[in-house]
Amino acid sequence: MVNYILFGLVIVFFLISGKLFSIFPRLEWLDMSGWALVLSIINIFFLIDIIFLNSFFIKKARSFKKTIPSQLNKIIDKIKTIIYKNLFNDKDQNGKFYNENFSKNNNSDKINEMDQLKKSINIHFDKKPNFLLENYNPFITISSLKNSVEKLTLNEFYLLETIKKTLDGVDYDLITKNDLAHHYIEISKLLTNYESIRDNYERGMKQFYSDINKEMNTEIKKFRRLNEVLKNSKTSHVYLQAERQYSMAFYIYSGLGIITIAGIMKFSLFIIEQKSYLKTNYSIDNYDYWALKITSIFIFITLITFFIKQAVHYQKKKDQAERTRLELDALPTYIFDFEDADIKSIRKELIPKYFGNNNDNSTLNEIGNIVTEQLKTSSDVAKSSAEIIKALKIK
Numbered sequence: 001m002v003n004y005i006l007f008g009l010v011i012v013f014f015l016i017s018g019k020l021f022s023i024f025p026r027l028e029w030l031d032m033s034g035w036a037l038v039l040s041i042i043n044i045f046f047l048i049d050i051i052f053l054n055s056f057f058i059k060k061a062r063s064f065k066k067t068i069p070s071q072l073n074k075i076i077d078k079i080k081t082i083i084y085k086n087l088f089n090d091k092d093q094n095g096k097f098y099n100e101n102f103s104k105n106n107n108s109d110k111i112n113e114m115d116q117l118k119k120s121i122n123i124h125f126d127k128k129p130n131f132l133l134e135n136y137n138p139f140i141t142i143s144s145l146k147n148s149v150e151k152l153t154l155n156e157f158y159l160l161e162t163i164k165k166t167l168d169g170v171d172y173d174l175i176t177k178n179d180l181a182h183h184y185i186e187i188s189k190l191l192t193n194y195e196s197i198r199d200n201y202e203r204g205m206k207q208f209y210s211d212i213n214k215e216m217n218t219e220i221k222k223f224r225r226l227n228e229v230l231k232n233s234k235t236s237h238v239y240l241q242a243e244r245q246y247s248m249a250f251y252i253y254s255g256l257g258i259i260t261i262a263g264i265m266k267f268s269l270f271i272i273e274q275k276s277y278l279k280t281n282y283s284i285d286n287y288d289y290w291a292l293k294i295t296s297i298f299i300f301i302t303l304i305t306f307f308i309k310q311a312v313h314y315q316k317k318k319d320q321a322e323r324t325r326l327e328l329d330a331l332p333t334y335i336f337d338f339e340d341a342d343i344k345s346i347r348k349e350l351i352p353k354y355f356g357n358n359n360d361n362s363t364l365n366e367i368g369n370i371v372t373e374q375l376k377t378s379s380d381v382a383k384s385s386a387e388i389i390k391a392l393k394i395k
Contacts (some may be wrong), residue, residue: 043146043234057259077210099234100367107154110154110157111154113157114152114153114154114157114160117157117160117161117164118149118150118152118160120164120167121149121160121163121167122146124164124167124168124170124172125142125145125146127172127174127178130300131177131180131181133145133181133184135181136181136185137185138188139187140184140185142184145184145187145188148188148195149163149191150192155297156194159190159194162190163187163190166183166186166187167183167187170183181349221336224336225332225333225336228331228332228336229332229334231332232328232329232331232332235328236325236329239321239322239324239325239328240321240325242317242321243318243321243322243325244319246314246315246317246321247314247318249310249312249314250314250315250318252372253307253311254307254308254311256306256307257304257307257311260300260303260304260307261304263300264297264300264301264304267296267300268293268297271289271292271293271296296334328366331350369394
């Protein structure tokens with residue numbers, strides 16, 4: 001921003017300097033040496049701004065950026081500590097530990113008790129060995145009923161207790177076959193209804209976990225995309241810095257070109273105003289005057305050509321760095337749905353494109369050739385002007 005302001009001030013100063021000379025005659029001392037002094041002071045400001053001010057603020061920004069993650073981690077740790085204290089105090093932790101150990105110690109007891117219940121139920125079924133349950137609707141057998149009971153686990157412990165209580169209340173010496181079949185059928189319906197409810201629950205839970213799994217996969221994909229963006233951020237930042245440097249160089253050379261154009265305009269006006277002064281004090285005629293003017297103009301044109309070519313060169317470098325940065329930013333989205341092997345292969349193919357390229361010196365060579373040709377042209381014009389002037393003087 002400081003550079004742009006200085007460029008603007010210099011241009012405005014060039015434009016109004018002619019008016020100042022006419023208003024304030026004492027400013028006539030500001031000749032070409034004065035302009036050189038002004039340009040030198042401006043260049044000193046540029047150097048101070050680029051070397052000291054920018055580097056100072058960049059260092060401050062980098063140091064502040066490094067402290068941000070550590071401060072955030074400290075804040076997150078404090079929040080975690082507060083949450084854990086509120087969720088799990090010492091009493092809850094002790095109770096939780098006690099309940100877990102209690103459940104582990106009681107598993108073996110529950111298994112033994114479950115086995116005893118199954119044996120007791122089978123004893124009830126065997127009290128009437130000649131009873132044919134398949135003669136009654138829904139035409140099930142005692143063996144199938146036993147198999148259903150054997151499939152019950154600790155999760156269905158309460159069902160075993162219910163079946164045993166039901167069978168304990170049966171008097172096998174007095175009960176009729178129809179009543180006994182009724183009890184067995186009720187037990188079969190209980191087990192069938194439970195299996196139906198359990199199957200529906202399992203299907204519902206499978207669908208629920210399937211939906212959760214899809215959501216988790218979606219979030220994992222988003223995380224992978226962010227991870228790829230993070231991996232490319234450092235490389236993208238390097239190209240961003242290069243883009244800013246090339247942009248700064250472009251504006252500097254463009255500004256110097258504008259200043260040189262303003263300088264040649266001012267020089268043309270100045271030498272026209274001082275024509276009579278040069279003829280009187282330095283005893284030069286029109287031919288010498290025009291030779292001096294043409295030579296100076298060609299020198300200014302050479303400088304303008306050099307500055308413009310440099311500005312174009314850095315503009316191309318800036319565009320190239322910007323294009324590379326945009327490609328790197330878009331790369332994570334492009335390879336988002338690829339497999340890990342494909343991602344590694346793509347990255348290997350992109351390495352020669354972004355890194356290890358030979359420096360392209362064609363633009364610099366072109367600039368050097370143009371400047372050399374321009375200087376030759378200027379010297380040839382100066383020689384031709386001198387020869388013409390000599391010939392005219394002899395005549």
